[in-house]
Amino acid sequence: MSAILTVSGVNKSFGGLKALNDVNLQVEEGTIHAIIGPNGAGKSTFLNALIGRLIPDSGTASFQGQSLIGQAPQAINQMGVSRVFQTPEIFGELTLLENVMIPALAHADGAFKANWWTSLRDRKAVREVAERELHDVGLKEKMNVVADNLSRGDKRRLELAMCLSQDPKLLLLDEPTAGMSRADTNEIIEVLKTIHAKGMTKVIIEHDMHVVFSLASRISCMAQGHVIDEGNPEEIRNSPKVREAYLGDEADEH
């Protein structure tokens, strides 16, 4: 096993607030790596630094030997990094099929291609990819519905299908099951497990411990912008540091 993503010494401050404080992380190829931690621990900020949404003050992040720092978002995506956002970022006015065809076309054609003569309907290979991914997340029947009309849970599934259609090497998921019913959550877990069989590496931010422990083979716990502990699920479950920072808080409340 080799590391697909290596992050070392990443810092980011917003004014006086140190959002990321010397973050170090290694993600092994083909694994599901979960990042847990209390609210405000810097998990989403960390993902933002990886996909080019913000540039860290210092530190390095390399994906398969290429640096991610300072690259444009589209360049990072073209390297094979896709992200599911906490609030679904979809094309609200377009149909589900069109929603998935756009990323699939981006994967097939690159960042820019002025192919303004070939009809979208004639891009059969791309259409098949899009339909397959919609089928995988259970939205095939709704593929001609306008995306704004979907429920929140369905929008998340749609965004997942959009990312999967690009066949990314690294998939970043920011709370993919937040606000979903237990049944929907289990369905997403199943989808994520199936695509795991294809060997796609995933980094998943999640609050739901049920999701984390049923998926992740490796877990990092963040608190106050720093990775405080890392290990396999069993180690994290028994880690006193994690208990104190995160699980412990919950225990105190009840």
Next chain:
Amino acid sequence: MRKRDYFLLFIFAAVMLSMPIWGPFIDAGYPDIMQRFAVFGLIAVGFNLLFGLTGYLSFGHAAFLGIGSYTAVWCFKLFTMDVIPAIIASTIMGGLVALILGFVALRRSGIYFSILTLAFAQMMYSLAYSVLTPLTNGETGLQLALGDARVLDRALGTNPESGLPSTSFLGFGVSNQGMTGYWICAIVAIIGFYIALRITRSSFGIMLRGIKSNQTRMSYTGLAARPYLITVFVISGMYAGLAGGLLASVDPLAGAERMYWTASGEIVLMTILGGVGTMFGPILGAGIIKWLEAKLSTFNESVVEQAMAFLPDSIEHSFAVVASKFVGEGWHLSLGVIFMLIVIFLPGGVMEGLQRLVGLFGFGKTKKQGADTSTPAE
């Protein structure tokens, strides 16, 4: 392109080519107004590619129109009176200038983009009106002259012995006589419509709609929005330049007022009035505005009083006084009222009104079933 798209193209071609037949019924059977329907329909189609698909509202499209006209007239003066080189040159010039403006203005989006394009168009207007007088002949406008070079015509011996020549299309007179000018405009408009339809249905077109819908998602999906925007801006500028070239071909003069900001605003009005993002809407809007301009602006008080003759004398006069403000030179007042009514009650423009009408007359049920399987924006 599906069968339905070819059907759209067929309808448009049929409407354009049969205009000399149905035109007289709306008192628009003469070449001058029919040419304007075709030319402004064409510029509205090009404008709609930018505004309808990407949502970027340009307030400077009249600049490309004017530049196209100046280019065409210079082409007539320097080389030949044939319209083919002129409209090709004006299309290319429209695209070149759009490339320069797009490179600068597309660094911003939303209202800032609109203001940048507006400022650019006003700069172009000032240049044409005063600064570049040697090139544009200032406020008089650029016209043909007896002493023009017309290198090609003289070499081929087609230059007239005396008097000003008229533009021609492979030997057929265009600007001096009846219908040739209209047929050229109509054919070019149909070709323009076909190209716009292909762009709208292509993978390039879906990217533009993606940019309108969610630009954040576009960039995290690995797509560079800016080259897409610049490309469509150039295409849209080429449509406007071509339209300017056609205007100069049917009437070989070019003036700065064609680039004034109200002219840009009129293109925006046409598109919104007809229906943004629809294939037919902008053309319909262009037709309605050009028709109203031609009709209402020629009415005067006596016409209004005749129309109101059925009313009792006492109120007839006061009605006529009020109504007469809305015609003649004040026809923009009527346009303003119509525009406000449309935007308030039919935000989707005249096309939305037509769709509702179709729904009312009972085609609604079959349409709705079909609606699920079709794309929302036609």
